[in-house]
Amino acid sequence: MPEKIKVAIVGSTGYTGVKLIELLLDHPLVEIVAVTSEQYSGQAFSEVYPAFLDIFDQKCIKLEELAAKSEAENIKLIFFATPNGIAMERAHAFITRGIDIIDLSADFRLKDLETHFKYYQLERNQDSVDLNNEAIYGLCEANASKIRAAKASIAEGVLIANPGCYPTASSLSILAFLDFNKRSKNNNLTELFNLQDIIIDAKSGASGAGRKSTTANLFCEVNESFKAYNLAHKHRHNPELEEFFSIYSETKINLTFSPHLLPMTSGILATSYFSLNKAALSEFDLDDKAEDINNKLREIVTEFYKDSHFVKVLKPGQYPNTASVKGTNNVHIQVEYDEYTNKIIVCTVIDNTVKGASGQAIQNMNLLYGFDENLGLNQKVRVI
């Protein structure tokens, strides 16, 4: 068995931090040697989260202590599970010392820095700008080969920008179709799917808001309630999705993204809508029988994810349920064609703190170091 790599978690007591620890404790090739928390520094992690009593009692340190610690301990990888703006300032110093970083915040997700500033209002220095150019967008199902190759091509530490939770669920709904259109185009075929007009209606559990003490996050405000928010391009994940789709498909894509807040802790469900280009059906040996189109849609998605450990296409008649992926890095997808309206509806669920954050971060780590992609991420099913 290879030697364990030593990792640190910055911002360990937030929800993505604690989920990282929960998962990494079960990873055979990782040793957690430092966890930081500004609020709880000096306390044992298990004092903050008694669930970890006798399981993970490591003392939290401050971020400013991490440089020395990382040298002393020979830390290889740091997860930033921090509010936006921290990694932007601190990542560079570690990267230059050869430490890899997986950033779960939004600091390095957007290549377009103007858009980033518009949505996040955070200034960045030149180091951060340079680093942003190097950062790899860590949507594993799209960029696995790039991540696998990263250590070879980059002398310094590698920086992976872990995608947002909504963008993960949403992208995995559309990816197969973006890819299909791209390959069609490359083969001089007409695009079968109108992907210039995607609507993504997404719903997230409350852990997506993090462990922030605001009135809006209180139990009595979230419980037995459901609401939309930040409609019409006001949510930060809207431009993240558009940039990623545009890069991936090599076409400028705008889309309508509508987030909603669910009265439950974990899970995201994205319902996506786009239309079929009926004019192109014949090029793909299809007439417009709904059954055939449904089969084709299923085939496209199944084929695209055939080597994925985590993405599973449900059988006809089954619908994705957030409860079925809870605690896991799994993704359940269903696709259906509505013959009366010519709409294709894709429904995808993830656990927002796992595949939407910490699980995907570990998947990225596995890819980066050439581990099995699903190492430490298997068999976490939690039905009850």
Add this chain to the structure above:
Amino acid sequence: MPEKIKVAIVGSTGYTGVKLIELLLDHPLVEIVAVTSEQYSGQAFSEVYPAFLDIFDQKCIKLEELAAKSEAENIKLIFFATPNGIAMERAHAFITRGIDIIDLSADFRLKDLETHFKYYQLERNQDSVDLNNEAIYGLCEANASKIRAAKASIAEGVLIANPGCYPTASSLSILAFLDFNKRSKNNNLTELFNLQDIIIDAKSGASGAGRKSTTANLFCEVNESFKAYNLAHKHRHNPELEEFFSIYSETKINLTFSPHLLPMTSGILATSYFSLNKAALSEFDLDDKAEDINNKLREIVTEFYKDSHFVKVLKPGQYPNTASVKGTNNVHIQVEYDEYTNKIIVCTVIDNTVKGASGQAIQNMNLLYGFDENLGLNQKVRVI
């Protein structure tokens, strides 16, 4: 003060039945003289629901006892809060005796009986077919004047088909725009809204499934879970919406309707999408500035509902929350224009058991008998 009317509730121990009782007990012009329950007949209502101890202790009777009871008590109105198929068989006998019926089931909601059979698989006899022709679709905000006039025009009892919960929330999102387009057309203007391509992504609390003992409705299955179901025209409320929109707009309309199940008891939120016909902007003295379009949208909705007791358009920046209408007959609406995608997004919330069922049934009763539309339905706010 006018004399109280005497009413009966068939199927009183289901969730819409108990909500009817809860609301009618506070109605100054109604007296409940009979409640039926096949399962609990012979028991006091307050034995089934101890919340009503000393408040409503009336004994449940069987439906077969209601004919005699209605004669003896001179019952004027019967609410059917029953599973589908019951009113279809039983309503006619009451109607011919001059008793009015408000049916909360789906038996008389669709004029197109072929579609009804396709979605409900329930055979009906000739009486039921005839009755279906007479039935008024009780979406109050659309058909108030028809309902108000009904008693004058019909010698026998009046039959009101109370709309489904999803259709109520969904229709109230679109109604103002259907009306605007219709009036534009009548004025020889181009339609400003493309309403041939509506997508309605709707989410409902668990009480929408009724008080049926199935595995799918168990606490441990619904709690901490979220799923879509019956996508792509498989839900029965899809044709109900299409037929109503088609009749209302005098054009055939198909639409994409996607229901989802929320882990909470009460509330529906519908997020609706359609696009703006930019080519028509100039006819309405608009250029394509987002702010102006937003103002116009708000003006259209506000104007349409200006005399409504229940439908309230939220201020810019506020988003409808099911918790804000819980327990009330109120409807909160927000509309926004997404300038990047040219989509109009309308978000509407109701309490599915009140405005989506029993509250609207009482609103229909108020209209039918010339009471104030909001009698017994005011000031029910329940924030905590």
Add this chain to the structure above:
Amino acid sequence: MPEKIKVAIVGSTGYTGVKLIELLLDHPLVEIVAVTSEQYSGQAFSEVYPAFLDIFDQKCIKLEELAAKSEAENIKLIFFATPNGIAMERAHAFITRGIDIIDLSADFRLKDLETHFKYYQLERNQDSVDLNNEAIYGLCEANASKIRAAKASIAEGVLIANPGCYPTASSLSILAFLDFNKRSKNNNLTELFNLQDIIIDAKSGASGAGRKSTTANLFCEVNESFKAYNLAHKHRHNPELEEFFSIYSETKINLTFSPHLLPMTSGILATSYFSLNKAALSEFDLDDKAEDINNKLREIVTEFYKDSHFVKVLKPGQYPNTASVKGTNNVHIQVEYDEYTNKIIVCTVIDNTVKGASGQAIQNMNLLYGFDENLGLNQKVRVI
């Protein structure tokens, strides 16, 4: 109909404040003329709680503006729905001007000021000390006659200290037995119940913690969790219960009180335990047949509450459920005798924000002004 009394609510945007408004809007003899909020002053109440849009749009003022306002508007009664320490400082000035006060905080609940200071660490000036002597403990079922007589006997404004939510539920479990013992003693009979050794195991919904933005109150911390806290005389309601029981029974009483936090918004259930003094059975014409003892227990409680509008004793075999009293001022009680252990178990439920706070405050107001005790508090059942 008598003239409406004008009232103000200090601290209107907390959970007990909003519940007061919700209930008072339905009270035929009350007009709300001022609501204060330090955090939201200047905003319409309906901006803070959109549920009240078009229903209660009054603008929040600051507490410092209330003196002038109360003079201008001729305010008769002020509800303090504030954190502890505010009424202690501000009540006196209003009282001396003849304004009555119902204080929902803990400032005037304890006669023993040393104990108060030990548990609350709040200093008070001489005015507050004097006022504390005058304050009436507003547990209506115990002190109704005192409250009804208060206006006659006190020249200045009357101060009612509304009981805590846990003490309300807990006291109503034991009151009938305290009373029974007291009357037995007065008749030179042995005490039938050992009330020197009461254990109260109480469970409360999350709204009991108020609308405070702390990590502990976050949705993701409360949801799907259950815990005890402040065991072994560390909760502030423990001495409140002991003082009230001691005064009421004219004997010093200590008791074990254990609070727990439920993953739901509203409701308290108190399970109380004490033992039967078997030696006294014969004095009450009882042998030790369980059935007879059970009948006696039920008779004692039923008799004690026979004139109560709100306290209802459940039938044998039924158990109190918080959901059955949700939104109401009702109290459901069940009592059982365990013959194997000689324990009497009393189970009581209330809605903590209604009977445990704002509903009882209104009940106190009704008593104070000679209104029907249940005016504005009837028929609020909310099963679904």
Add this chain to the structure above:
Amino acid sequence: MPEKIKVAIVGSTGYTGVKLIELLLDHPLVEIVAVTSEQYSGQAFSEVYPAFLDIFDQKCIKLEELAAKSEAENIKLIFFATPNGIAMERAHAFITRGIDIIDLSADFRLKDLETHFKYYQLERNQDSVDLNNEAIYGLCEANASKIRAAKASIAEGVLIANPGCYPTASSLSILAFLDFNKRSKNNNLTELFNLQDIIIDAKSGASGAGRKSTTANLFCEVNESFKAYNLAHKHRHNPELEEFFSIYSETKINLTFSPHLLPMTSGILATSYFSLNKAALSEFDLDDKAEDINNKLREIVTEFYKDSHFVKVLKPGQYPNTASVKGTNNVHIQVEYDEYTNKIIVCTVIDNTVKGASGQAIQNMNLLYGFDENLGLNQKVRVI
């Protein structure tokens, strides 16, 4: 590594069945070779629970097919995760063939068959009576050595009766004190704790009721509600506790047990009360200073569980929270002394489907086969 043992699960689609599968899939020395379900036989397990898609797709068989299967596959151990009454009829045939059984139902928990019949109304034949005599009560923390030795002493298959969920949480609260008293007595010391008068106020999540489709288990009935039930010796776990305590302490013990139903899926919290025998303090070198007594209590519990993998005593000031043990086989305990009432309060939490059922079943299996007690049961923490 030793060879994997082959196991079957009878009643695999109930909540304890699915939890067994979830946990056993992660156990390095177990292979699941058969799962039965009367309702879903013929379907893949992952069709019933889509969470297991591509993870556990084994087809469910009927129980009547298991005899042949167990022979063909050389099954060593069968878990009965069935309703009461099934193992009673079916276990004997497997036991005689040398197959071990861990029964998660209540069929073999009580040695006193008269009491069993009184509470369960299930007749049993002579084989079942004989088997009941052999059955070992599988509360691991009490009977580990007996279970470890079982294979040596019994020629046929071993039968372990897995304890009820409430009795597990409750017993683990009291065990250390029962043991301390017993050892005191053996050393001719007075008993320090009055354990003849224990009150256990217990609260359970809804999964404790199993996956039964009854009105009482519906989401809308359980959500936002809290109630007591089966008070005063009417719950089946009351005699189970009494018998176990009596056997363990070698004294007849009665106790008061009060179950309550929590609006959440998983978790039990038991709050237990008994009093200190102050007269005995000096024999244990204690005076009645609360701090010293608290230290002594903590020392007793800590010492008793010092070798336990799963039972953890919380630090002073921390209170057990069901969320902290969710998904784990862990047990969190806190003990406090109330000096004002001389009561000792012990608070214990478990996950009812893990330590209260399937986790303890696996712990029993580990003990039975000489595996590490915590094999397959470690590091399952699930904070978010």
